[in-house]
Amino acid sequence: AGPSPDLYQTFGGQPGVVALVDDLMDGMMRNPDLHPYFVNANRRHIKAELAAQFCVTLGGPCVYKGMDMKMAHARYGIGDHEFNALVEELQEAMDRRGIPYAAQNRLLAMLAPYRNDMVHPAPPPRARPPLTIAPNAVRVPEGVPEGASTTKETPPAP
Numbered sequence: 001a002g003p004s005p006d007l008y009q010t011f012g013g014q015p016g017v018v019a020l021v022d023d024l025m026d027g028m029m030r031n032p033d034l035h036p037y038f039v040n041a042n043r044r045h046i047k048a049e050l051a052a053q054f055c056v057t058l059g060g061p062c063v064y065k066g067m068d069m070k071m072a073h074a075r076y077g078i079g080d081h082e083f084n085a086l087v088e089e090l091q092e093a094m095d096r097r098g099i100p101y102a103a104q105n106r107l108l109a110m111l112a113p114y115r116n117d118m119v120h121p122a123p124p125p126r127a128r129p130p131l132t133i134a135p136n137a138v139r140v141p142e143g144v145p146e147g148a149s150t151t152k153e154t155p156p157a158p
């Protein structure tokens, strides 16, 4: 089953969703696999966007105005392991808040399709060394015979 006002109410409406997201972020910060991704992030902002997104997903009267999931996550080099770790933290946070399993599973099922937007098998772009131009990487213009000098001819001494 998809979003519905009932499901949103099962999560406690807006206060329930905000409390869940708070608790989720606390759990993620205690999780050594997730901590590095959030320690320097704007957690207040992420929590606000996450609460809006959960609200929409659950069927609440919210509008999500944050980044799309691919844009938000592509550059972080998130693997299956990290994605699973976050899902486990979410399950534990929902348990702590006493959300019934059936309702938990409905949220998880609706979030699962995001996996493909977040998990990138390639190394994260930020892990690549910065591009530098080697000092001798002067390209010889086309049509110049091999071995010819590409520097300006110094005029012959008189």
Ligand code: HEM
Pocket (backbone or CB within 6 Å): 034, 037, 038, 041, 042, 045, 046, 049, 050, 053, 065, 066, 067, 068, 072, 073, 076, 078, 082, 083, 084, 086, 111, 112, 114, 115, 118
């Ligand atoms: C179902 C899983 C997930 C959902 C629904 C989700 C949702 C979101 C949302 C709504 C935002 C805010 C976007 C914005 O600022 O406009 C966000 C940001 C972020 N997420 Fe996720 N996320 C998920 C999984 C993950 C995982 C697995 C990681 C890393 C292990 C992660 C790391 C981050 C980071 C670092 C940001 C901040 C992006 C930035 O401001 O540059 N997320 N996420």
